[in-house]
Amino acid sequence: MNLQDISGQRQLAFMQQFDYIREAGTPAEHKAAEAITKELASFGVTGVLEPFTIDTYAVDKVTFTVTEPYEKTYTVAAYGRCGSTPPEGVEAPFLYAENGDDISLAYAAGKIVMVNGPMRPDLYQKVVTAGAVGFLTIGGTPIDTGADRTPEGRALPRLKETPIQGAVLHHLDAIEIVERGASRARLVVRQHETQATSHNVIATIAGSDLADQVLTLTAHYDSVPAGKGAYDNMAGAAIIMELCRYFAAHPPRRTLQFIWFGAEEKGLLGSRHFVTKHEEELSRHQFNMNVDLAGQLVGGTVVGVTGDIAICHVIEYMAREIGLGLSTKHMVWSSDSNCFAWKGVPAMTLNRDGFGMHTRHDTLDLISPWSLQRSAQILGYIADRIANITAMPFPRTIPQEFAETLSRQFNR
Ligand SMILES: [Zn+2]
Structure with a gap:
């Protein structure tokens, strides 16, 4: 991969279309899903919208009063x-x-x-x-x-x-x-349950001689209701868009699937829907590469790996090859990658921490093309090497302890 093909400015320009709150199940989230498919179409890739129902809630009343003294x-x-x-x-x-x-x-x-x-x-x-x-x-x-x-x-x-x-x-x-x-207080909380529709957007770039093996590059595009979710996680959505553009022009040996998940902030609902709906295809999936939190300048790249420890070594080796800094953590990460690991597909989340998560301060102002380019280069290089390698460089297993944690979490 020629790392100079990856543009931070283009990612920032893409992100500027999404300067609004995208709470799952709202028209704004749907509008963002449509904009993602439009961007894909601009370089000749078809994005498929997969709708799913989410159970959500609406608050009718909340008050808290101190009554004594x-x-x-x-x-x-x-x-x-x-x-x-x-x-x-x-x-x-x-x-x-x-x-x-x-x-x-x-x-x-x-x-x-x-x-x-x-x-x-x-x-x-x-x-x-x-x-x-x-x-x-x-x-x-x-x-x-x-x-x-x-x-x-x-x-x-x-x-x-x-x-x-x-x-x-x-x-x-x-x-x-x-x-x-x-010493005494009164609390009133009134809410009701309701349903809404969220969407995943899926784009597939077919592989050549190893096409029956699938790698996923994923990022959620919804935001919390409090803020516009620029670094959490439209930046991740922009990074995988940039890589989708690259791989559309440079098709690899394995099949790459790009998925923009809805409703992550409501509890990983988009990725959970994906791995459930596509459960039968998952035996072909080799590795999930997720991005959640990216794009701010001050920070560092951490890759959370939920799979065999060999994945940490492979990723650290690749980062050394291109001389871009990162560290790995071998753990259950709390993002969409978990749904893949839960179903037995090794997974990672690339993360660059930042300021203002889940607040109104998470805006485009702090998003840096330098950072976007760097993260997309690291992830793109990893994806390119793994998509083209002759034999997968790590086993398709989930450590027992991670599997137990995930099963507890998802079956709660
Ligand atoms: Zn997030």
């Missing part, structure tokens, strides 16, 4: 997917339980409990078991002003039972209520 209503955002309180809410003593350790939670029975959060399933279970009747977590930072003083909503992953409801309180308000000695 003073009365004040604070601006909060609801936790999605944790059900509804009675219409009048729950009123109970208030407790700040810090990180949710066992000692702090020993006082939680019958109370509305504030923890630092975010609320993950294991912490939620602990708070429920401790007897809490509602929860708050803390969002934002102590230096926030203006629009940033409004906390962003969060959601639990889908759980079988959600006996208590919760909301997010801003960091500065959390300080105030503890310092003012809040």
